[in-house]
Amino acid sequence: MISMMKQTTGLHAFFPRVFREMGAMLFFILANLIATSVSAASGGTPDASDVHAEVQYDITVQIDPVGRKIEGRTVITANTPDELTLMLGRRFEVMHARIDGSSLGPAATSGNMRGWRIHGEQQIPRRIEMHWRGELAPLDASLDHQQTLGRNEPASSEAGTFLPDSSGWYPYIAGKLASYRVAIELPAGQRGIVAGRLIEESESGERYRARFEFPSPTGGIDLMAGPYTVESRGMRGTGGKPIQLRTYFHRQIADLAPAYLDAVKGYIELYESWVGEYPFTEFSVVSSPTPTGFGMPTLTYLGIEVLRLPFIRATSLGHEVLHNWWGNGVYPDYARGNWSEGLTTFMADYAYKERESPEAAREMRRGWLRDFAALAPGQDAPLTTFTSRTHGATQIVGYNKAAMVFLMLRDLLGRDTFDRALHAFWREQRFRIASWADLQRAFETVSGRDLRSFFDQWLSRPGAPALVLAEAKRARSDSGHVITVALEQGTPAYRLRVPVAIRTEGGEEFRTLDLESARQVFTFDVHNKPLEVILDPDLRLFRRLKSDEAPPILRQIMVDRTTVTVLLPESGEARNAAETLATKLQNRAPKLVASDKLPAAPSVVIGLRDQVDAWLAKNKLPERPEIVAGKGSAEAWTLSRSDGVTLAVVSARDAASLAALTRPLPHYGRQSYVVFEDAKMIGRGAWPTRAQAVKID
Template sequence: MRQLTRGARIPGVSRDIVCILLSFFMATATSAESAPAADAEIHYDITVRIDPVARTIEGRSVITAKTSEELTLVMGRRFEMMRGRIDAMSLGPSAITGRMRAWRIPGDKQMPRRIEVHWRGELAALDTSLDHPQTLGRSEPASSGEGTFLPDSSGWYPYIADKLASYRVSIELPGGQRGIVAGRLAEESETDEGYRARFEFLAPTGGIDLMAGPYKVETSTMRGAGGKPIQLRTYFHPQIADLAPAYLRSVKGYIEFYESWIGKYPFTEFSVVSSPTPTGFGMPTLTYLGIEVLRLPFIRSTSLGHEVLHNWWGNGVYPDYAQGNWSEGLTTFMADYAYKEREGPDAAREMRRGWLRDFAALSPGQDAPLTTFTSRTHGASQIVGYNKAAMMFLMLRDLLGRETFDHALQAFWREQRFRIASWADLRSTFQTVSKQDLHGFFDQWLTRAGAPVVRIAEAGRTKSDSGYRISVTLEQTEPEYRLRVPVAIRTGEGEEMHMLDLERGRQTFTLEVRTLPLEVILDPDLRLFRRLTPDEAPPILRQIMVDRTAMAILLPESGELRSTAETLAGKLQNRSLKLVPATDNLPSVPALVIGLEEQVDAWLARHQLPGRPEIVRGKGSAQAWTISRSDGVTLAMVSARDAASLTALIRPLPHYGRQSYVIFEGAKAIGRGAWPTRAQVLKLD
């Protein structure tokens, strides 16, 4: 599921008329619930009437602009402007760019300026058959009786390009429907004429997403830090309305948790909203999740907390996207990873192992510096923007200590709340609080692509007066990093941990232990972000999914079975297929092999490759597993009992990229796992 912060428009998710750089302006509002609209340079007053069944929308917007500069008014091309005025003058003709219309608003020293627009249009039909990636990739405003979603990126309302804004939005819907946008619910009513609600967001923010549906609304009030009342709501479809109490309790727990860790919750409410499509979005004051997602028992203990935390990072402090999005990595560290730490050290280590294993699955050139990450667009960008960034924060906490790290986070929140902040602002706060120079640390992890490869080159022991002296030589690849490398010395009495400061390509360290040392182990707890060596990182399915050089070998030769195999390969690789005939020699690049059981077994035997692993043999209706060839090239095998079993894999299998093997009965995974990682160990003789 994708967790998307929508507090500011970002490239790849927002409007296609411009790639917005947000470093230009931010008002210094003290809190979203109390900041007056007058603090915002741009303010929208919008009234919108929607008929979900007829899929029509009609609206009126009054835009107040307290700036004398030239502005650009933008709206989706699919919508018709019935009337538009700037003060007493009519709007001129529009220019068309892609899916958007744009009007030039000349500069004027007389302020404030008033822009009034009346518009209408037809919404697309809501398609509930789309899978999760397809849903996230669409920016059409869509509607039906089951639900309405008007993403900000669709241009469903007229807005001023490149400007943050405050707003008031009034929503009018037929009876039985409820609507919501981010912000404070100021007023709502239902009469014979229908439903009406007014929402306010009075701190400058990014775009406006609107959701509506036949919701059953449940409300609970909690007291936040300082006794402030916070309204918690669920907007759930009737079929999941019974889940509301548990979700309300969980949200309350997360707000209390993060208020104690970071500071006061910045808004007056938080809502969980269900969608008839498999969405996963986070906006200020709410999260929008698919009905089937909300039914999953683990969502309340994982993704929900991530979305609540985004109200501090991403929607409470806005990333400077022009210099990289830090909020996803920090949120992953303080939500997903923090929950694993609460489970215990083994669960936390397993998550770190997953991060490093995912990064090892990337082929050279697939990653990019963190300063270039804005939002998740594919598997490789998540591995960098979420996982690598989260592990960078872990290493920073290990360097500074937990208490100093937490004090710095709290200071960053106090200083930057409702401002645009960059990686440089984060570094500055951590430096001030820790009284350490962190330029080198941040520079190497933010501005470089890739990761260091570290290995134990040599190790030896000699007797000393106090016990034993160990010589350990570490090597790293270029470019050289300044690293604190954890090294364990295993003795007959246990393990001793040492932190070695590796600053050159090759460096020798001398350590003293009292009892006989037996082995030297590199980073046994996996706390250093690095590219694992092939021996350390067993192959996982994601390697075939994200590697742009990977080929597909489809063993069915024709007919419906061949078509099913092509569809499955396309879902797994999410790009145009590079097909290799099954009769060819083994390709020199990673390959995805799909076929029925007898076809897969015959193909493996013909190429003298290892047969079906014992752990999957004879189990379920279909299996997928990875093979590491003797030349280091990875294969992913997908084997099914029959055509129906192969078809059943199309939706679920792409979600198991972190596994080395998965066993399915129909569409249900009944077994999964990763081949064990092997630490770098050097025995001492």
């Protein structure tokens, strides 16, 4: 479920917005400029009074959710002599616009935005005033999560309003961090929120009003509103600092508020003890009528149905709370790679599995390695190029691989040193833009070790080492037995600490072998007679698994851009359902091929049960596995053909059962097989893996 989440505000929203408006080259130039000019940024935190932004927004906005109308007034104070670009969404009508008392003049338009060039001026501050209004798009609750993430329209209905920063719903200065004050006015019964500190709120007659502030530099403003029931609870953070916790929930889930407030309190206490003081004065959980998953400073915005899932409080919620330290408390230097998603995944999702059991943590590591094995050659990229998740491949690298890099670093340095380095990094970089190099420097300083080779190979190189346990043999010695082990990897070689297990007549023994070349032979003693050597038995090394170590999963055909699609229904509802499902599975228009021959490329085959059985038999492929046969209304499974090509098969009882898979099936990419009854998953699993091992005679 964490894969559904998207961190949106702070610089994480700011940079993608700039990227869309200004182009890739300027994006990276701007990132570097900000990295050298911003010394601190925070919001809703009382100890940030000495931090001042060059730009301040004072916004008053009235929203009519039923009529989908918005009207606002903004005063922008710019304490900089720089040339500025003022931006506003093109859908909005400008009623009045002036700078220092003079007309702002005509705007240039590009895409869905319009902009005004404001010449540099030595006399500061400059005051920009704008009165604007417009119509909001209808909020479409039928969209799935991916479609919701892909839209940047400001949308509204009685059930909810979401004005993403990227939609240009308010006038802003492009390329500048800013502090802000926002006053929201809504009809009675509605409540609104933006990131920051709630200063005051009131409801009288037919109107609700609230005022928020974010007093220090940040990247953008997202606004949410709805017919919320608000619950609040106070807590004391480190040093006794008061922190206000709130839920803004739709009536149908209002009963979940106490449990969510308890969970947020627990996460803040956990990460204050692990990292350092919570950087803000509040945190809110806000419900959305769409299947949303967003994280912002001081709040998270989650779909109603997502919040109902019983495991969200134990997983995704903590991930979003932790982003207030990593991502919104220390800003990633996106021009040099976004480290915050990997560190948050490691300290939230993975940490929760470690607390659950060693087996659960190992299974998560197995999932990460399986996911990476599902990528086709050329689909991954160095971690220094990762900015945000755009599709499955970027998540596998930017979240999973990065998290495992932190795991390997902890294994290398030890838990105590690792945690002390994180404390130091937080103390030094809070409310600053920090890079992977800053992280490396913190770990080197605390550990006293040169970590250049570790960070260089894991951050700058795409891919992963492909290790082979090439040989293992034994000989007698005076002290017992001598084992000789040969390890191989590709070139250029990685420097690796390779765990191996030696199964002996007296139990298991473990060694860590320092591999630095393409082939290396190691010799060591064991007391009891060795029977078998096993490579990386606990899956603690990021590497490309061999085919028998990573049987096929559904994600392989989802992320592989060479995947082709065979649709067995020729017409009618079943054909339409099959084509829609293929599009959802691959997140693109499918490349269709004829069903009369076996494709040479990785393939997904979709059809009704009789059609699927006939197609498998015709192509001399294994019939449907017993574990899915005769169960539910639909099933999907993977198989490896004799030529090594991966095939995914989706089979359903009828057209309606096929259509019911459209939403749920794409979320089961880590499985080798899934069984559904209508849209409900009733069975799933992954084909067994087999570790690399060599028996010793």
